[in-house]
Amino acid sequence: MATDTLSTTELRDLVEGREWYHTMELAPGVVTRGFFDHRPILAQLPLPASLAGLRCLDVATFDGFWAFEMERRGAAEVVGVDILDPLGWDWPVGSDAAVIDALERRKEGGAGFRIAARALGSRVEHRHSSVYALDPAEHGEFDLVFIGSLLMHLRDPVRALERVRSVCRGRLVLMDNIDLFQSLLFPRSPLARLDGRGRPWWWKPNVAGLRREVEAAGFTVERGPRLVFLPPGPELTAQRPHAAMLLSREGRDDLVRRGKGDPHAWLSARP
Numbered sequence: 001m002a003t004d005t006l007s008t009t010e011l012r013d014l015v016e017g018r019e020w021y022h023t024m025e026l027a028p029g030v031v032t033r034g035f036f037d038h039r040p041i042l043a044q045l046p047l048p049a050s051l052a053g054l055r056c057l058d059v060a061t062f063d064g065f066w067a068f069e070m071e072r073r074g075a076a077e078v079v080g081v082d083i084l085d086p087l088g089w090d091w092p093v094g095s096d097a098a099v100i101d102a103l104e105r106r107k108e109g110g111a112g113f114r115i116a117a118r119a120l121g122s123r124v125e126h127r128h129s130s131v132y133a134l135d136p137a138e139h140g141e142f143d144l145v146f147i148g149s150l151l152m153h154l155r156d157p158v159r160a161l162e163r164v165r166s167v168c169r170g171r172l173v174l175m176d177n178i179d180l181f182q183s184l185l186f187p188r189s190p191l192a193r194l195d196g197r198g199r200p201w202w203w204k205p206n207v208a209g210l211r212r213e214v215e216a217a218g219f220t221v222e223r224g225p226r227l228v229f230l231p232p233g234p235e236l237t238a239q240r241p242h243a244a245m246l247l248s249r250e251g252r253d254d255l256v257r258r259g260k261g262d263p264h265a266w267l268s269a270r271p
Helices: 008-016 039-044 065-072 097-120 157-167 180-185 207-216 243-247 249-259
Strands: 025-027 055-059 077-082 125-128 142-148 168-177 192-194 203-205 220-230 262-270
Touching: 008 025, 008 097, 025 097, 039 220, 055 065, 065 077, 065 097, 065 142, 077 097, 097 125, 142 157, 157 168, 157 207, 168 207, 168 220, 180 207, 180 262, 203 207, 207 220, 207 262
Parallel strands: 055 077, 055 142, 077 125, 142 168
Antiparallel strands: 168 262, 192 203, 220 262
16 A cells, blocks of 8 residues: 655656556556556446455456456455566466566566555555465455456466466456457357467467356356457557558457457356
Protein backbone atom coordinates (compact mmCIF):
# COMPACT_ATOMS: atom_id res chain seq x y z
CA MET A 1 0.00 0.00 0.00
CA ALA A 2 1.18 3.52 -0.72
CA THR A 3 2.31 5.43 2.36
CA ASP A 4 2.94 8.73 0.56
CA THR A 5 1.49 10.60 -2.35
CA LEU A 6 2.96 11.54 -5.69
CA SER A 7 2.50 14.82 -7.45
CA THR A 8 1.07 14.63 -10.96
CA THR A 9 4.46 15.61 -12.36
CA GLU A 10 6.29 12.94 -10.35
CA LEU A 11 3.77 10.29 -11.37
CA ARG A 12 3.90 11.28 -15.03
CA ASP A 13 7.70 11.04 -14.98
CA LEU A 14 7.51 7.54 -13.50
CA VAL A 15 4.84 6.44 -15.96
CA GLU A 16 6.58 7.79 -19.04
CA GLY A 17 9.95 6.42 -17.98
CA ARG A 18 9.11 2.75 -18.60
CA GLU A 19 7.32 0.28 -20.87
CA TRP A 20 3.91 -0.97 -19.73
CA TYR A 21 1.85 -4.06 -20.50
CA HIS A 22 -1.46 -2.75 -19.10
CA THR A 23 -3.13 0.51 -20.07
CA MET A 24 -4.39 2.12 -16.83
CA GLU A 25 -5.44 5.57 -15.69
CA LEU A 26 -3.47 6.14 -12.50
CA ALA A 27 -4.60 9.74 -11.97
CA PRO A 28 -6.66 12.25 -13.97
CA GLY A 29 -4.82 12.69 -17.26
CA VAL A 30 -2.08 10.16 -16.41
CA VAL A 31 -2.56 6.98 -18.46
CA THR A 32 0.05 4.26 -18.96
CA ARG A 33 0.99 3.45 -22.57
CA GLY A 34 0.28 -0.26 -22.35
CA PHE A 35 0.42 -2.89 -25.06
CA PHE A 36 -3.24 -3.75 -24.39
CA ASP A 37 -6.20 -1.77 -23.05
CA HIS A 38 -8.57 -4.02 -21.11
CA ARG A 39 -10.90 -1.22 -20.03
CA PRO A 40 -13.29 -1.42 -23.03
CA ILE A 41 -14.00 -5.14 -22.47
CA LEU A 42 -14.66 -5.07 -18.71
CA ALA A 43 -18.42 -5.32 -19.20
CA GLN A 44 -18.04 -8.44 -21.37
CA LEU A 45 -16.34 -10.55 -18.73
CA PRO A 46 -18.19 -12.50 -16.01
CA LEU A 47 -16.68 -10.58 -13.11
CA PRO A 48 -19.33 -9.76 -10.46
CA ALA A 49 -20.01 -6.05 -10.04
CA SER A 50 -19.48 -6.47 -6.31
CA LEU A 51 -16.78 -8.65 -4.79
CA ALA A 52 -17.53 -7.51 -1.24
CA GLY A 53 -16.27 -9.96 1.36
CA LEU A 54 -14.39 -12.12 -1.15
CA ARG A 55 -10.74 -13.16 -1.16
CA CYS A 56 -9.44 -12.85 -4.72
CA LEU A 57 -6.33 -13.96 -6.60
CA ASP A 58 -4.87 -12.47 -9.79
CA VAL A 59 -2.49 -14.97 -11.40
CA ALA A 60 0.36 -13.43 -13.45
CA THR A 61 -0.68 -9.94 -12.39
CA PHE A 62 2.11 -8.07 -14.31
CA ASP A 63 1.24 -4.33 -13.93
CA GLY A 64 -1.81 -5.22 -11.83
CA PHE A 65 -4.80 -4.12 -13.90
CA TRP A 66 -7.06 -7.02 -12.89
CA ALA A 67 -5.92 -7.04 -9.25
CA PHE A 68 -6.71 -3.33 -8.91
CA GLU A 69 -10.06 -3.85 -10.66
CA MET A 70 -11.03 -6.57 -8.18
CA GLU A 71 -10.01 -4.28 -5.35
CA ARG A 72 -12.09 -1.48 -6.87
CA ARG A 73 -15.08 -3.84 -6.86
CA GLY A 74 -14.81 -4.17 -3.11
CA ALA A 75 -12.90 -7.41 -2.56
CA ALA A 76 -11.97 -7.95 1.08
CA GLU A 77 -8.48 -9.10 0.07
CA VAL A 78 -6.65 -9.30 -3.25
CA VAL A 79 -3.39 -11.12 -3.88
CA GLY A 80 -1.48 -10.74 -7.14
CA VAL A 81 1.16 -13.35 -7.94
CA ASP A 82 3.78 -13.20 -10.65
CA ILE A 83 7.28 -14.40 -11.52
CA LEU A 84 9.43 -11.29 -11.13
CA ASP A 85 12.57 -12.86 -12.61
CA PRO A 86 11.96 -13.64 -16.32
CA LEU A 87 14.56 -16.42 -16.13
CA GLY A 88 11.90 -18.33 -14.19
CA TRP A 89 9.51 -18.32 -17.17
CA ASP A 90 9.00 -21.32 -19.45
CA TRP A 91 11.69 -20.53 -22.02
CA PRO A 92 12.16 -22.93 -24.94
CA VAL A 93 15.61 -24.42 -25.49
CA GLY A 94 17.78 -22.09 -27.56
CA SER A 95 16.03 -18.83 -26.62
CA ASP A 96 18.07 -15.76 -27.50
CA ALA A 97 19.54 -13.84 -24.55
CA ALA A 98 18.50 -10.57 -26.22
CA VAL A 99 14.84 -11.63 -26.15
CA ILE A 100 15.13 -12.56 -22.47
CA ASP A 101 16.74 -9.18 -21.72
CA ALA A 102 13.98 -7.34 -23.60
CA LEU A 103 11.23 -9.03 -21.61
CA GLU A 104 13.17 -8.52 -18.39
CA ARG A 105 13.21 -4.77 -19.05
CA ARG A 106 9.45 -4.84 -19.57
CA LYS A 107 8.85 -6.68 -16.31
CA GLU A 108 11.60 -4.79 -14.43
CA GLY A 109 11.08 -6.74 -11.21
CA GLY A 110 7.45 -5.65 -10.86
CA ALA A 111 8.22 -1.91 -11.08
CA GLY A 112 5.02 -1.15 -12.99
CA PHE A 113 2.90 -2.78 -10.30
CA ARG A 114 4.66 -0.85 -7.55
CA ILE A 115 4.20 2.48 -9.34
CA ALA A 116 0.51 1.79 -10.00
CA ALA A 117 -0.15 0.58 -6.46
CA ARG A 118 1.48 3.69 -5.02
CA ALA A 119 -0.49 5.99 -7.30
CA LEU A 120 -3.80 4.24 -6.54
CA GLY A 121 -3.17 3.85 -2.82
CA SER A 122 -3.76 0.13 -3.28
CA ARG A 123 -3.71 -2.57 -0.60
CA VAL A 124 -3.24 -5.43 -3.06
CA GLU A 125 -0.60 -7.90 -1.84
CA HIS A 126 2.02 -8.54 -4.51
CA ARG A 127 3.74 -11.92 -4.15
CA HIS A 128 6.51 -13.58 -6.12
CA SER A 129 5.20 -16.99 -7.15
CA SER A 130 4.87 -19.20 -10.18
CA VAL A 131 1.42 -20.52 -11.03
CA TYR A 132 2.99 -23.99 -10.79
CA ALA A 133 3.85 -23.28 -7.13
CA LEU A 134 0.36 -22.33 -5.97
CA ASP A 135 -0.35 -24.26 -2.78
CA PRO A 136 -3.27 -23.88 -0.33
CA ALA A 137 -0.86 -24.46 2.55
CA GLU A 138 1.16 -21.39 1.52
CA HIS A 139 -1.29 -19.16 -0.32
CA GLY A 140 -4.60 -20.16 1.26
CA GLU A 141 -7.83 -20.53 -0.71
CA PHE A 142 -9.66 -17.96 -2.79
CA ASP A 143 -13.30 -17.22 -3.57
CA LEU A 144 -12.41 -15.94 -7.03
CA VAL A 145 -9.32 -16.56 -9.14
CA PHE A 146 -8.63 -14.55 -12.28
CA ILE A 147 -6.18 -15.64 -15.00
CA GLY A 148 -5.54 -13.38 -17.97
CA SER A 149 -3.38 -14.09 -21.05
CA LEU A 150 -1.14 -16.57 -19.25
CA LEU A 151 -1.75 -20.11 -20.53
CA MET A 152 -0.19 -19.48 -23.95
CA HIS A 153 3.11 -18.69 -22.16
CA LEU A 154 3.20 -22.01 -20.29
CA ARG A 155 4.78 -25.26 -21.34
CA ASP A 156 2.18 -27.18 -19.28
CA PRO A 157 -1.09 -25.21 -19.06
CA VAL A 158 -3.11 -28.12 -17.69
CA ARG A 159 -0.71 -28.64 -14.77
CA ALA A 160 -0.89 -24.91 -14.08
CA LEU A 161 -4.69 -25.05 -14.02
CA GLU A 162 -4.54 -28.01 -11.62
CA ARG A 163 -2.50 -25.86 -9.22
CA VAL A 164 -5.06 -23.06 -9.61
CA ARG A 165 -7.82 -25.54 -8.75
CA SER A 166 -5.97 -26.45 -5.54
CA VAL A 167 -6.41 -22.86 -4.22
CA CYS A 168 -9.82 -22.11 -5.76
CA ARG A 169 -12.80 -22.67 -3.45
CA GLY A 170 -15.19 -20.61 -5.53
CA ARG A 171 -14.98 -19.48 -9.14
CA LEU A 172 -12.33 -19.27 -11.84
CA VAL A 173 -12.59 -16.50 -14.42
CA LEU A 174 -10.21 -17.10 -17.30
CA MET A 175 -9.40 -15.09 -20.41
CA ASP A 176 -6.66 -16.32 -22.72
CA ASN A 177 -5.32 -16.22 -26.26
CA ILE A 178 -6.96 -18.45 -28.86
CA ASP A 179 -6.24 -19.39 -32.45
CA LEU A 180 -8.95 -17.55 -34.36
CA PHE A 181 -8.55 -19.49 -37.62
CA GLN A 182 -8.86 -22.92 -35.95
CA SER A 183 -11.74 -21.65 -33.81
CA LEU A 184 -13.72 -20.68 -36.91
CA LEU A 185 -12.77 -23.77 -38.92
CA PHE A 186 -13.11 -26.36 -36.11
CA PRO A 187 -15.59 -24.93 -33.58
CA ARG A 188 -16.22 -28.25 -31.78
CA SER A 189 -12.86 -30.04 -32.04
CA PRO A 190 -10.28 -29.23 -29.31
CA LEU A 191 -7.10 -28.20 -31.13
CA ALA A 192 -3.99 -26.16 -30.36
CA ARG A 193 -1.09 -24.70 -32.33
CA LEU A 194 2.37 -25.21 -30.82
CA ASP A 195 5.06 -22.53 -31.12
CA GLY A 196 7.88 -22.95 -28.57
CA ARG A 197 10.53 -21.21 -30.67
CA GLY A 198 12.83 -18.72 -29.00
CA ARG A 199 10.29 -17.12 -26.67
CA PRO A 200 7.74 -18.24 -24.05
CA TRP A 201 4.87 -18.54 -26.55
CA TRP A 202 3.74 -22.15 -26.37
CA TRP A 203 0.20 -23.41 -26.95
CA LYS A 204 -2.48 -21.39 -28.72
CA PRO A 205 -5.70 -23.44 -28.62
CA ASN A 206 -8.92 -22.87 -30.47
CA VAL A 207 -11.95 -21.97 -28.32
CA ALA A 208 -12.91 -25.64 -27.91
CA GLY A 209 -9.31 -26.44 -26.94
CA LEU A 210 -9.30 -23.76 -24.23
CA ARG A 211 -12.44 -25.25 -22.72
CA ARG A 212 -10.90 -28.73 -22.81
CA GLU A 213 -7.76 -27.55 -21.02
CA VAL A 214 -9.90 -26.20 -18.18
CA GLU A 215 -12.01 -29.34 -17.98
CA ALA A 216 -8.91 -31.59 -18.07
CA ALA A 217 -7.64 -29.77 -14.97
CA GLY A 218 -10.78 -30.69 -13.02
CA PHE A 219 -13.00 -27.63 -13.49
CA THR A 220 -16.62 -27.55 -14.63
CA VAL A 221 -17.26 -24.74 -17.10
CA GLU A 222 -20.34 -22.71 -16.15
CA ARG A 223 -20.29 -19.90 -18.71
CA GLY A 224 -18.50 -19.56 -22.03
CA PRO A 225 -16.16 -19.85 -23.70
CA ARG A 226 -16.97 -16.61 -25.52
CA LEU A 227 -14.80 -14.90 -28.11
CA VAL A 228 -13.49 -11.44 -27.24
CA PHE A 229 -10.94 -9.21 -28.95
CA LEU A 230 -8.47 -7.62 -26.55
CA PRO A 231 -8.08 -3.98 -27.68
CA PRO A 232 -4.55 -2.83 -28.54
CA GLY A 233 -3.06 -0.15 -26.32
CA PRO A 234 -0.95 2.87 -27.31
CA GLU A 235 2.33 0.93 -27.16
CA LEU A 236 1.08 -1.55 -29.75
CA THR A 237 -0.72 0.85 -32.08
CA ALA A 238 2.37 3.09 -32.20
CA GLN A 239 4.29 0.31 -33.99
CA ARG A 240 4.07 0.83 -37.73
CA PRO A 241 2.82 -2.13 -39.79
CA HIS A 242 4.56 -3.07 -43.04
CA ALA A 243 3.62 -5.08 -46.11
CA ALA A 244 6.02 -7.94 -45.32
CA MET A 245 3.83 -8.85 -42.34
CA LEU A 246 1.33 -10.36 -44.79
CA LEU A 247 3.87 -13.03 -45.77
CA SER A 248 3.85 -14.93 -42.47
CA ARG A 249 1.13 -16.25 -40.21
CA GLU A 250 2.64 -14.45 -37.23
CA GLY A 251 2.69 -11.22 -39.23
CA ARG A 252 -0.95 -11.60 -40.21
CA ASP A 253 -1.85 -12.38 -36.59
CA ASP A 254 -0.03 -9.20 -35.59
CA LEU A 255 -2.02 -7.12 -38.07
CA VAL A 256 -5.28 -8.47 -36.60
CA ARG A 257 -3.93 -7.75 -33.10
CA ARG A 258 -3.17 -4.12 -33.95
CA GLY A 259 -6.43 -3.58 -35.79
CA LYS A 260 -9.43 -5.45 -34.41
CA GLY A 261 -7.60 -6.69 -31.30
CA ASP A 262 -5.94 -9.83 -29.95
CA PRO A 263 -8.29 -12.86 -30.23
CA HIS A 264 -9.08 -14.22 -26.78
CA ALA A 265 -11.85 -16.23 -25.21
CA TRP A 266 -13.25 -15.96 -21.69
CA LEU A 267 -15.03 -18.49 -19.50
CA SER A 268 -16.01 -19.02 -15.89
CA ALA A 269 -15.74 -22.36 -14.11
CA ARG A 270 -15.86 -24.02 -10.70
CA PRO A 271 -13.71 -26.80 -9.24
